[in-house]
Amino acid sequence: MPREVPWVEKYRPRRLAEVVNQAKALEQVKAWVEAWLHGHPPKKKALILAGPPGSGKTTTVYALAHEYGFEVIELNASDERTYEKIERYVQAAYTMDILGKHRKLIFLDEADNIEPSGAKEIAKLIDRARNPIIMAANHYWEVPREIRNKAQIVEYKRLTQRDIVKALARILHREGVTVPKEVLYDIAKHANGDLRAAVNDLQTVVTGGVEGAHEVLAYRDTEKSVFQALAQIFATDNAKRAKIAVLGVDMFPHELLQWIEENVPYVYTKPEDIARAYEALSRADIYLGRAQRTGAYSLWKYATDMMTAGVAVSGVKKKGFVRIYPPKTIKLLTESKTERTLRDSVVKKIMKEMHMAKLEALETLNYLKAIFESNPDMAAHFVVYLDLDLKEVEFIAGDSQKAKTIWAKSMNIEKRLKREGELEARAREAEKEAKVRETKEIGREEERETEGAEELTEEELEKAEEEIEAVGKEKKPEKKKGKQATLFDFLGKK
Numbered sequence: 001m002p003r004e005v006p007w008v009e010k011y012r013p014r015r016l017a018e019v020v021n022q023a024k025a026l027e028q029v030k031a032w033v034e035a036w037l038h039g040h041p042p043k044k045k046a047l048i049l050a051g052p053p054g055s056g057k058t059t060t061v062y063a064l065a066h067e068y069g070f071e072v073i074e075l076n077a078s079d080e081r082t083y084e085k086i087e088r089y090v091q092a093a094y095t096m097d098i099l100g101k102h103r104k105l106i107f108l109d110e111a112d113n114i115e116p117s118g119a120k121e122i123a124k125l126i127d128r129a130r131n132p133i134i135m136a137a138n139h140y141w142e143v144p145r146e147i148r149n150k151a152q153i154v155e156y157k158r159l160t161q162r163d164i165v166k167a168l169a170r171i172l173h174r175e176g177v178t179v180p181k182e183v184l185y186d187i188a189k190h191a192n193g194d195l196r197a198a199v200n201d202l203q204t205v206v207t208g209g210v211e212g213a214h215e216v217l218a219y220r221d222t223e224k225s226v227f228q229a230l231a232q233i234f235a236t237d238n239a240k241r242a243k244i245a246v247l248g249v250d251m252f253p254h255e256l257l258q259w260i261e262e263n264v265p266y267v268y269t270k271p272e273d274i275a276r277a278y279e280a281l282s283r284a285d286i287y288l289g290r291a292q293r294t295g296a297y298s299l300w301k302y303a304t305d306m307m308t309a310g311v312a313v314s315g316v317k318k319k320g321f322v323r324i325y326p327p328k329t330i331k332l333l334t335e336s337k338t339e340r341t342l343r344d345s346v347v348k349k350i351m352k353e354m355h356m357a358k359l360e361a362l363e364t365l366n367y368l369k370a371i372f373e374s375n376p377d378m379a380a381h382f383v384v385y386l387d388l389d390l391k392e393v394e395f396i397a398g399d400s401q402k403a404k405t406i407w408a409k410s411m412n413i414e415k416r417l418k419r420e421g422e423l424e425a426r427a428r429e430a431e432k433e434a435k436v437r438e439t440k441e442i443g444r445e446e447e448r449e450t451e452g453a454e455e456l457t458e459e460e461l462e463k464a465e466e467e468i469e470a471v472g473k474e475k476k477p478e479k480k481k482g483k484q485a486t487l488f489d490f491l492g493k494k
């Protein structure tokens with residue numbers, strides 16, 4: 001299949017004036033490089049362009065080189081031989097300059113990934129530099145301190161949704177195609193300030209062999225698009241970056257594995273690199289299988305490490321835009337979306353009823369799948385407990401016949417529970433009524449007793465007192481065991 005030119009390259013601004021919404025940063029970069037060119041290297045011989053991904057850092061470096069006549073020597077901080085290479089170019093650049101060749105501009109990407117061990121050495125090289133060194137980093141504070149001290153910081157802003165929509169609209173105009181407005185907004189929203197991700201998404205939507213932009217965008221319902229995560233994995237040789245790339249992706253590891261597996265052959269071209277990537281994936285698969293069999297879901301972590309970091313370090317990747325293809329095993333995107341919606345609703349119910357965090361609920365869903373597979377009676381109880389509907393039961397059972405059996409059993413349980421509930425309610429009602437009756441009766445008795453007592457007082461009290469007096473004259477009233485004899489003892493005797 002012919003590979004399309006990546007739009008991030010095709011439409012990458014060639015001139016500084018085309019870099020949007022970073023005016024302040026550009027002013028600083030220009031002033032710094034002009035100092036070099038005027039023969040007065042700036043006090044800080046390195047620059048750190050710090051800011052979010054896809055905000056224009058790399059673009060600035062290349063546009064700058066283009067406008068000021070530099071050759072860019074791009075190095076990656078995670079490359080083991082970075083130090084050697086910088087040293088070579090720091091020296092070579094100077095001699096080449098004398099020969100009238102292009103001056104070299106050393107561009108060190110991912111400066112927040114420089115190992116502490118190498119930081120001191122690179123700091124020394126900065127001191128010796130006779131040519132500009134520009135570094136890029138997403139997280140300024142993660143650049144080793146020795147290097148930060150030697151470098152001037154230039155901050156890049158996160159691009160706004162408006163910036164992104166405008167940039168995308170310009171590309172569409174130049175391509176002569178249109179997409180629904182809401183799709184454009186949706187891409188811009190999910191890009192989270194990353195224009196590279198947005199441009200890649202747009203290219204996927206417009207040129208994808210996938211039917212319909214809305215279906216493609218369905219995958220962006222997740223917190224972080226799987227397209228973006230994969231693009232990040234396939235753009236780095238750095239294990240840590242590759243691992244971090246999938247953090248916000250709301251997908252089971254085995255689904256993620258399918259996505260990565262599908263795209264490996266488009267990213268790696270050399271057979272031995274492809275083989276290494278598949279080796280990493282097969283190890284991931286072994287961990288997943290083990291987790292599934294034993295219930296030790298902590299193994300998921302290792303599986304994810306293998307499929308991200310393991311794949312990312314497998315070899316030399318294709319440069320620039322790599323279109324990410326949804327796995328063929330996902331038969332229909334719409335179907336997959338329904339499945340995901342069902343999974344989400346089941347997971348929500350588990351979280352609510354079983355008071356679980358999301359990850360636990362996802363693990364529990366796996367247990368449920370095993371239960372639904374082998375124990376319909378127990379499954380039926382879960383259906384009632386979690387208040388699942390038939391579609392959700394079908395999703396968990398993964399087999400409509402099984403789902404129907406479980407559903408029928410759950411209806412019986414529900415009926416029984418309902419009956420029991422009704423009986424219980426009736427019993428409770430009867431008990432309540434009995435209590436009311438009892439209370440009323442007690443009330444009446446008390447009334448009667450009180451009435452009786454009053455009668456007693458009126459009619460008999462005088463007589464009783466007379467009797468007491470009489471008895472008192474004869475003998476002391478008999479004492480009841482441990483209790484003071486009262487008027488009522490006498491009355492009782494009567």
Ligand SMILES: Nc1ncnc2c1ncn2[C@@H]1O[C@H](COP(=O)(O)OP(=O)(O)OP(=O)(O)O)[C@@H](O)[C@H]1O
Binds near residue numbers: 008019053058138
């Ligand atoms: N400010 C911007 N103006 C115009 N285009 C931009 C801007 N920022 C990003 N882009 C577009 O997005 C793509 C990626 O940008 P770039 O490579 O400069 O990002 P970056 O900041 O270096 O990101 P990273 O930190 O991930 O390397 C480029 O192809 C470019 O077309």
